[in-house]
Amino acid sequence: MRITGMSDLSIADVARVDLDRVDLFDSELYVSGDPHLVWAAMRARAPLHRQVLPDGRAFWSVTRYQDACRVLGNHREFTSEQGSLLSQLGHGDAAAGKMLVATDPPRHTELRMPLRRLFSGHAISMSEKRIRQAVRSALRPARETEVWDVAQQVAMLPMAVAGALMGIPEQDWSDLVRWTAMATAPEDSEYLVASSGATLAIAHHELFEYFSREVRVRVGTEGDDVIRHLMRMPVGDSTLTRDEVVVNCYSVLLGANATTPHTIAGTVLALMENGDQFRVAYKDPAIVPTLVEEGLRWTSAASSFLRHAVDTIELGGGQVEPGDAVAVWVGSANRDESVFADPYCFDANRADNRHIAFGFGPHYCLGASVARLTLRIFFEEFIQLIKEIEPAGPPRHLKSNFVAGLTHLPVRTLIRTDATKPRDWPGR
Ligand code: HEM
Numbered sequence: 001m002r003i004t005g006m007s008d009l010s011i012a013d014v015a016r017v018d019l020d021r022v023d024l025f026d027s028e029l030y031v032s033g034d035p036h037l038v039w040a041a042m043r044a045r046a047p048l049h050r051q052v053l054p055d056g057r058a059f060w061s062v063t064r065y066q067d068a069c070r071v072l073g074n075h076r077e078f079t080s081e082q083g084s085l086l087s088q089l090g091h092g093d094a095a096a097g098k099m100l101v102a103t104d105p106p107r108h109t110e111l112r113m114p115l116r117r118l119f120s121g122h123a124i125s126m127s128e129k130r131i132r133q134a135v136r137s138a139l140r141p142a143r144e145t146e147v148w149d150v151a152q153q154v155a156m157l158p159m160a161v162a163g164a165l166m167g168i169p170e171q172d173w174s175d176l177v178r179w180t181a182m183a184t185a186p187e188d189s190e191y192l193v194a195s196s197g198a199t200l201a202i203a204h205h206e207l208f209e210y211f212s213r214e215v216r217v218r219v220g221t222e223g224d225d226v227i228r229h230l231m232r233m234p235v236g237d238s239t240l241t242r243d244e245v246v247v248n249c250y251s252v253l254l255g256a257n258a259t260t261p262h263t264i265a266g267t268v269l270a271l272m273e274n275g276d277q278f279r280v281a282y283k284d285p286a287i288v289p290t291l292v293e294e295g296l297r298w299t300s301a302a303s304s305f306l307r308h309a310v311d312t313i314e315l316g317g318g319q320v321e322p323g324d325a326v327a328v329w330v331g332s333a334n335r336d337e338s339v340f341a342d343p344y345c346f347d348a349n350r351a352d353n354r355h356i357a358f359g360f361g362p363h364y365c366l367g368a369s370v371a372r373l374t375l376r377i378f379f380e381e382f383i384q385l386i387k388e389i390e391p392a393g394p395p396r397h398l399k400s401n402f403v404a405g406l407t408h409l410p411v412r413t414l415i416r417t418d419a420t421k422p423r424d425w426p427g428r
Pocket of ligand 1: 072080084100101102112158162251252253255256257259260263300301302305356357358359360362363364365366367368370371
């Protein structure tokens with residue numbers, strides 16, 4: 001999905017968008033079009049917008065910040081149990097009531113509470129050293145060559161945390177990264193096998209088989225990884241079935257792999273497009289935490305989520321009926337001009353940044369602490385190492401209406417002359 005801004009677009013461009021012809025479902029829009037222009041027009045002229053697909057399926061879209069928070073935040077009005085992704089429109093969700101992201105409270109609370117300890121800031125801080133090593137390994141090409149691909153280098157990074165949290169051996173990480181990429185963007189030619197349906201089916205089969213095996217070998221064994229924790233944690237007055245454990249493993253892995261690398265690549269691209277901001281960070285590494293938050297807002301890697309209305313509800317100046325699908329465009333909410341000052345300006349020092357890149361309400365990202373830590377460490381190391389950066393070719397956007405990402409980001413970099421080789425540099 002295209003993630004650059006529309007800083008040079010005028011009110012006239014926004015007014016020219018023909019909202020009757022807008023196709024937010026078509027993932028090609030996010031490769032060769034500019035959804036930010038479309039979203040700006042929708043926020044201004046159609047904050048509740050309805051689209052009917054050629055096969056008769058239909059969905060509403062909300063693009064304003066307040067409406068996005070209302071839909072994501074209120075499970076009594078908008079359920080997650082009929083599919084939480086646009087790709088599930090009209091199909092429902094077989095994992096409803098089993099998988100965290102596809103379950104409403106109170107069952108959702110029962111599932112989520114016992115997991116919180118494993119994902120808390122304290123538990124995650126134990127991973128700091130491991131993440132730093134993985135980041136240094138990802139940045140290694142910058143020390144060895146001038147031209148390298150940021151998106152490719154960081155694709156494996158979340159496994160350093162998710163893999164360790166879940167107790168998954170390192171030799172399996174690259175397969176898992178490939179299968180989650182196939183599951184996230186089955187239409188993208190980079191991952192396509194025969195057809196998008198076949199790609200998705202293969203990815204799901206491999207991932208579910210993998211986690212079923214991992215669950216089988218752990219039966220009766222001790223340990224504190226996420227998989228064992230899911231297997232034995234009390235949920236209500238029982239424990240999870242094996243199927244429930246497997247779908248939640250899938251959810252955690254997808255949550256980590258589908259988002260963190262794209263946030264890094266999107267932020268690096270923004271720093272190249274806004275060289276002054278790169279120099280601001282270069283001169284003052286203390287701004288990394290605000291740079292990270294701005295990168296999260298700017299890229300909004302998890303770009304859309306789906307909910308279904310459970311009642312007749314007034315929303316965005318219109319009305320939705322029970323059973324209607326409502327897509328929430330997080331990438332749009334995070335550029336809402338009524339909430340963010342100068343929203344198309346990438347500001348590494350942005351003070352008031354209430355972005356909803358990690359969602360809002362009961363399903364607020366479980367991995368937010370670990371994602372923030374990974375991003376902070378990446379940009380600390382990046383700024384400490386890189387002196388100059390420029391594009392070495394066009395970026396390639398992910399073909400997806402769900403994840404705003406980059407599959408390739410070729411860059412040319414020069415490193416600081418004072419960038420010493422860290423003592424724990426991999427391969428030393
Ligand atoms: C920059 C990185 C990330 C972004 C932008 C992101 C974004 C999101 C968003 C927007 C949601 C809400 C989904 C909804 O409302 O339906 C979510 C949920 C979730 N995320 Fe993340 N995520 C990131 C990283 C991670 C990581 C690293 C993990 C795991 C290690 C993770 C695991 C999850 C899980 C399990 C949920 C479901 C929570 C629930 O339903 O209660 N995410 N994420």
